[in-house]
Amino acid sequence: MCANCIACDEKPTPPRVVIVGLASCFGCQLQITNVESHLLDVLGQIDLTYWQLASSEPMPDGFDVAIIEGAVTTEESEALVRELRAKAKAVIAIGACANTAGIPGMAAAHHLMRPTEVYDEVPEACGGMIAPRSVPSVIDVEYRVPCCPIDPFEFIETLTRALYGSNATQTTRTMCGDCKRNETGCFYGEGTLCLGLVTLAGCGARCVNLGRPCNGCRGISPDANLESARESVARYGVSVEAFDKALEMFNQTNPVLKAKD
Incomplete structure (x- = not known):
């Protein structure tokens, strides 16, 4: 067996x-x-x-x-x-x-x-x-x-x-890598908030492929660096407060968010 x-x-x-x-x-x-x-x-x-x-x-x-x-x-x-x-x-x-x-x-x-x-x-x-x-x-x-x-x-x-049964490991990477593989542009270059830089990958970045920024519905990746992400958000002139608020939509009770705050 x-x-x-x-x-x-x-x-x-x-x-x-x-x-x-x-x-x-x-x-x-x-x-x-x-x-x-x-x-x-x-x-x-x-x-x-x-x-x-x-x-x-x-x-x-x-x-x-x-x-x-x-x-x-x-x-x-x-x-x-x-x-x-x-x-x-x-x-x-x-x-x-x-x-x-x-x-x-x-x-x-x-x-x-x-x-x-x-x-x-x-x-x-x-x-x-x-x-x-x-x-x-x-x-x-x-x-x-x-x-x-x-x-x-x-x-x-x-x-x-x-x-x-399966011995396959589950990905913990963030969504940004999928966007690069799909050769799609980054919303931050347009000054638009996107949660792909901290969201767990695995959906193929479908929303981004359709021209919509990621709303983080897969949850925060355990590999996500929230502190670094906030610095990147600010560097592109996007509101860090808006970034944190957006994270709460699908992570309000997520222990990953609380642990990384």
Whole structure:
């Protein structure tokens, strides 16, 4: 049996997979459906026992892989991810909301830790609201698929790794290298803010290829040098304050941002 392999775990039945959505727009789950031909190949190798977006059936008691989209914003969702962790052999966090709390994480800014500090009354349907948190800050996860929304092909590749195991290392480089390889111009030469100089690479710098500056949805690279980046931003005449503010959109609860500040 290969390392970390689930599919060949001496079981006559295919690996059981569940897909769960927390606080998010469900856009990452929709992205999964956008690779129909590849998805069908993968679905033929697994038992998709529960997909919140596609079924109202209750979640099964047992499964092998748990795929989680969205941020943890309630006591109920925190309990759910802990339950998923206890049952699953592998957990995959997909999208910015799951990996760094994403847009929901902005509610944690400026010490607005609970909705009751903003609203006089919180609807009962919201459950026990808590400060938005990323999934990896609550439980350990084996695999992550960043971006907002995710790249469906990156998701398929990651799911395949979870099923069959892989010794491939994950990149920690920043986006700027991809721009150079794509031979695209730098926005800073135009005096325009771009977060590519500190953002984790891996998407091929698609936004920049389309003429849009990077907004950092893949999160800050562990190799990023924020102090040096701020110096570069200032050297190009771009507001450092605006740079720091832009980083908060997808990194408000990201420990990398806090550790490098």
